[in-house]
Amino acid sequence: MLLKSSTKRGSYITSRFDMNRTLYGPITQLLTMASLPDKGPIADAALEIIPDAALLVEGNRIVAVGMFAALKGAGDHIETTSPCVVMPGLIDTHTHLCFAGSRAGDYSARISGKTYQEILESGGGIMDTVQKTRACDGKMLVELLLQRLARHASEGVTTCEIKSGYGLSVEHELKILHAIGEAAELQPVSLVSTCLAAHITPPEFESPAMYLEHILAELLPIVSRESLAQRVDIFIEPSAFPAAIAASFLKRAMSMGFMATVHADQFTTGGSAVAIDVGAISADHLEASGDDDIKALAASSVTATVLPGASLGLGMHFAPARKILDYGCALVIASDWNPGSAPMGDLLMQASVLSAQQKLSNAETLSAVTFRAARALGLSDRGTLEAGKRADFIAFPVDDYREILYHQGKLKPSRVWIAGKEFSS
Ligand code: NIG
Numbered sequence: 242m243l244l245k246s247s248t249k250r251g252s253y254i255t256s257r258f259d260m261n262r263t264l265y266g267p268i269t270q271l272l273t274m275a276s277l278p279d280k281g282p283i284a285d286a287a288l289e290i291i292p293d294a295a296l297l298v299e300g301n302r303i304v305a306v307g308m309f310a311a312l313k314g315a316g317d318h319i320e321t322t323s324p325c326v327v328m329p330g331l332i333d334t335h336t337h338l339c340f341a342g343s344r345a346g347d348y349s350a351r352i353s354g355k356t357y358q359e360i361l362e363s364g365g366g367i368m369d370t371v372q373k374t375r376a377c378d379g380k381m382l383v384e385l386l387l388q389r390l391a392r393h394a395s396e397g398v399t400t401c402e403i404k405s406g407y408g409l410s411v412e413h414e415l416k417i418l419h420a421i422g423e424a425a426e427l428q429p430v431s432l433v434s435t436c437l438a439a440h441i442t443p444p445e446f447e448s449p450a451m452y453l454e455h456i457l458a459e460l461l462p463i464v465s466r467e468s469l470a471q472r473v474d475i476f477i478e479p480s481a482f483p484a485a486i487a488a489s490f491l492k493r494a495m496s497m498g499f500m501a502t503v504h505a506d507q508f509t510t511g512g513s514a515v516a517i518d519v520g521a522i523s524a525d526h527l528e529a530s531g532d533d534d535i536k537a538l539a540a541s542s543v544t545a546t547v548l549p550g551a552s553l554g555l556g557m558h559f560a561p562a563r564k565i566l567d568y569g570c571a572l573v574i575a576s577d578w579n580p581g582s583a584p585m586g587d588l589l590m591q592a593s594v595l596s597a598q599q600k601l602s603n604a605e606t607l608s609a610v611t612f613r614a615a616r617a618l619g620l621s622d623r624g625t626l627e628a629g630k631r632a633d634f635i636a637f638p639v640d641d642y643r644e645i646l647y648h649q650g651k652l653k654p655s656r657v658w659i660a661g662k663e664f665s666s
């Protein structure tokens with residue numbers, strides 16, 4: 242559907258009086274992402290697309306969505322936006338954005354033939370970033386976070402989860418979680434923090450089991466008391482934390498009030514079964530998941546999150562996203578932005594490439610980075626454009642929503658609003 246509008250983008254008509262309610266429009270196509278199923282496949286025909294639309298915003302909330310002609314008189318101030326496609330802001334549910342240093346050396350070793358696990362087992366990989374992040378002061382970590390979040394926002398990400406996990410000691414994990422908390426106050430992207438102290442066992446500890454005991458006894462009580470994170474993650478893999486000890490760690494963390502999420506089935510299976518057993522909110526990665534793992538996930542309430550950025554960074558196959566949907570899971574796509582396996586961090590580009598390779602419809606792919614992603618973070622106030630939701634929305638300078646994935650990430654949003662305010666870098 243190609244709809245034309247006569248108004249010019251960027252011109253403003255401003256009322257001199259009450260400016261509380263802003264009407265954005267006319268919008269060539271507004272994709273609400275509302276009224277779609279929580280799980281399983283979605284055909285593009287199910288998408289609610291409002292042509293010649295408008296969005297009425299008051300403060301940080303959406304007051305109404307509808308046809309421009311119908312809402313025209315409702316705003317105190319009209320901001321013209323056309324021609325464009327507007328959709329909910331992107332939600333990145335899995336990142337490791339708080340780190341120092343580069344792993345270009347690891348990357349070079351990998352493209353010369355070494356595997357990620359060989360590098361990890363020889364003491365490089367994650368430990369390399371841990372050393373650089375431990376040596377970095379909190380102020381600099383905040384500065385690095387602000388730079389990365391500004392880039393993410395300009396690419397349409399309005400909510401971002403960030404894990405700790407490059408500190409691996411009480412002192413440095415707390416430094417990282419404090420840096421995330423500070424960044425949340427200093428820039429507009431809405432942040433969700435997760436404690437991933439259980440990323441790998443640092444050399445100071447004799448065994449993974451002893452390190453997990455240390456986290457439970459010494460770190461998580463402080464994280465909980467200071468409200469530094471409501472979520473706990475663990476990297477389940479024989480080379481990191483085996484499934485057998487991960488389940489009891491997560492159960493004990495959950496009994497302290499934390500929600501659980503899991504790095505599951507990246508290289509070997511076992512992690513997604515733990516996620517289901519403990520009632521985690523999501524199981525993330527799933528490159529190695531088999532049919533039985535996916536069926537079990539579909540029968541559970543665990544969100545299946547795939548991370549194409551890690552497959553691209555490691556030169557590995559993608560997670561079986563098509564099968565994950567066909568078996569009836571709630572599919573989410575996240576960037577996994579981190580210095581080791583996923584240095585690119587471009588969520589829209591990664592979702593577009595995955596959709597081409599796995600044959601995911603526009604509706605399935607865009608759901609996986611909006612309302613289904615919101616559910617995976619336990620957030621019910623965003624992910625769709627409907628009255629009462631947060632005013633997180635992005636505009637693309639095109640007149641057909643299908644252009645968004647078609648350009649495979651090269652088409653960036655022309656404008657981004659977070660909680661009702663326009664983001665400018
Ligand atoms: O999700 N798999 C474990 N953790 C990250 C990688 C972290 C790193 O290599 O620094 C991931 O891919």
Ligand code: FE
Binds near residue numbers: 335504577
């Ligand atoms: Fe990760």
